[in-house]
Amino acid sequence: ADTKKIAVIAGDGIGPEVVAEAIKVMKKTEELYGLSFEFEHGLFGGIAIDEKGTPLPQETLDMCKAADAVLLGAVGGPKWDNNPKELRPETGLLGIRKALGLFSNIRPAKIFDCLKDASTLKPEVLEGTDLIVVRELTGGIYFGDKFRREGANGEEAVDTCVYNVHEVERIVRQAFEIARTRRKKLASVDKANVLETSRLWREVVNRIAPEYPDVELEHVLVDNCAMQLLRRPASFDVIVTENMFGDILSDEAAMLTGSIGMLSSASLGEGAFGLYEPVHGSAPDIAGQGIANPIATILSVALMYRLTFGYHEAAQSIEDAVASVLDAGHRTADIATDRSKAVGTQQMGDLIVAAM
Amino acid sequence: ADTKKIAVIAGDGIGPEVVAEAIKVMKKTEELYGLSFEFEHGLFGGIAIDEKGTPLPQETLDMCKAADAVLLGAVGGPKWDNNPKELRPETGLLGIRKALGLFSNIRPAKIFDCLKDASTLKPEVLEGTDLIVVRELTGGIYFGDKFRREGANGEEAVDTCVYNVHEVERIVRQAFEIARTRRKKLASVDKANVLETSRLWREVVNRIAPEYPDVELEHVLVDNCAMQLLRRPASFDVIVTENMFGDILSDEAAMLTGSIGMLSSASLGEGAFGLYEPVHGSAPDIAGQGIANPIATILSVALMYRLTFGYHEAAQSIEDAVASVLDAGHRTADIATDRSKAVGTQQMGDLIVAAM
Ligand SMILES: CC(C)[C@H](C(=O)O)[C@@H](O)C(=O)O
Numbered sequence A, B: 001a002d003t004k005k006i007a008v009i010a011g012d013g014i015g016p017e018v019v020a021e022a023i024k025v026m027k028k029t030e031e032l033y034g035l036s037f038e039f040e041h042g043l044f045g046g047i048a049i050d051e052k053g054t055p056l057p058q059e060t061l062d063m064c065k066a067a068d069a070v071l072l073g074a075v076g077g078p079k080w081d082n083n084p085k086e087l088r089p090e091t092g093l094l095g096i097r098k099a100l101g102l103f104s105n106i107r108p109a110k111i112f113d114c115l116k117d118a119s120t121l122k123p124e125v126l127e128g129t130d131l132i133v134v135r136e137l138t139g140g141i142y143f144g145d146k147f148r149r150e151g152a153n154g155e156e157a158v159d160t161c162v163y164n165v166h167e168v169e170r171i172v173r174q175a176f177e178i179a180r181t182r183r184k185k186l187a188s189v190d191k192a193n194v195l196e197t198s199r200l201w202r203e204v205v206n207r208i209a210p211e212y213p214d215v216e217l218e219h220v221l222v223d224n225c226a227m228q229l230l231r232r233p234a235s236f237d238v239i240v241t242e243n244m245f246g247d248i249l250s251d252e253a254a255m256l257t258g259s260i261g262m263l264s265s266a267s268l269g270e271g272a273f274g275l276y277e278p279v280h281g282s283a284p285d286i287a288g289q290g291i292a293n294p295i296a297t298i299l300s301v302a303l304m305y306r307l308t309f310g311y312h313e314a315a316q317s318i319e320d321a322v323a324s325v326l327d328a329g330h331r332t333a334d335i336a337t338d339r340s341k342a343v344g345t346q347q348m349g350d351l352i353v354a355a356m
């Protein structure tokens, strides 16, 4: 295969550690499947603030734009939490999403059979849970005007939530397409009984739905969805929703699985290009100790192979290797029942490479 | 005691059935504790749309304003779901909150020991869960300007989220006061890493916190809170948050208990006046069958006695009666493991009255 350019932004905390294992796995697939990657590394997040005075340096952005896909570790940490807005890691995160046009965030939440005891939910409730949250990522209240002003009752703060028809259409279509490749069920989540943006959202969904007669559509109010995820997680297939609701519901869905150290995500734009990252954060409390779980990042590579490159065979081999290593009983500390037997970050990476 | 005026708005679906049982319980407390109530009934929600052409008739509002407390059943149903906005039951709900100045919604989520198997969470995770969500109810994106406009990319919809310092102060103070009467822990939930209204919110919380040195404060991001509710529900005591986040998180917290038919709520303003209602909805699918669970509404009366009237002894007797009826094994269909042995709405009301 021709050489693919991968922009690697390891970021903060455990980011560099987990990304190193993901790259190890990618190199193994070069050997096994004749793939070829060129890795470029860039600064991003807290470390970029420290070294470059901005969470998203222009050269990092340029590197990402020139790449075929981006592999991201994690960003943030208490060190930068009280910085002014333009010097906070999350400002870089919002900035890179917007600058790369990544309007869609794909978050699979699937139960690994051998880990289902890790969940706080009863195993019989979780049985069969395998859902994807498709979250709109570059619109809504995240990106609308925000400001302070003097009101009649003193100082007030304002956030604006805006969606246009085009923004809703493209994400909803993508969700329908994904549902079509799966169990053919789509839950569109909104708050149409209160919000104008939700009413627009629902209109667009209803207008597009007839193009996908094979997909069963339900509209779910966001408060009800927060309940139903707990009550009947296995009944969901694909959930599509706007940015803020998606932030909340995708994290709730992730926690259902009980093993956030296992979950991957993809952020996509119009073409095949995508940014791939684990769902978990930078975990500053365990950074540098070599004990972080690299599986979420390794599975993000599998997602990259499937969604950006169409390397399905290599993706499958990664996913199978992860499953077989888990089945053999190997665990990092976060998912271990007996922490004294836990393997470290590198060891887990090595085990997965060996199983491929 | 002097006679208290209760405005009763039974509403739609199972509303009238559950409210009838709550009134039965109130009458029993008149007997037992020398209390005195005057009940006035008003139309509200779907039934008011049908009979008066508006979900919140002026006479109902006037009746509520003249009352000492409001007892609400439930509103809404598919019949009115596709009505234009001004003819939808939830428009009445938002209207009555605003018109009565009910800026605070109090939602306790507590596990009844004998019902803890009803939850989809593992019993050992739920153990000790006893939390209250304090939700801001008359501000934020619910009540800000909402409109459509032509944008550069076609039609767009806009919602505006606004909070002023005063609105945040009063709800946060109330939450601190409630925490003070309990386990003295307050979690303030926001999205301060993205929203300006959340940054204002957090500033106000931090400014007020020193007045409550006995209350332990934590700031939790809303996405993280959605996760932590699942992971460590018992660690929360009081959660305070803005309107939209509160809508989602209070429903998630309610579902944790597994028995939404048991949960009461209070909506409060500046004084002692309050509106009390069950957390569950109008359940049109089972309306008129006499099988709805009246306990949430009956417990809402206990909440009314405590928060509006200070009738603590009578409140306690209601709560104890409910517990003893449950302990004796009586169940309505929604919480029964053996539905064939389930008691009906009236029978449950009678059992509770008899146990008082
Ligand atoms: C860090 C924060 C700005 C971000 C978000 O809210 O989008 C994070 O929670 C996420 O979900 O990626």
Ligand SMILES: CC(C)[C@H](C(=O)O)[C@@H](O)C(=O)O
Residues within 6 Å of the ligand: A193, A194, A223, B090, B093, B094, B247
């Ligand atoms: C019906 C709806 C407008 C309402 C709300 O969102 O406030 C309901 O969900 C609630 O929580 O009381």
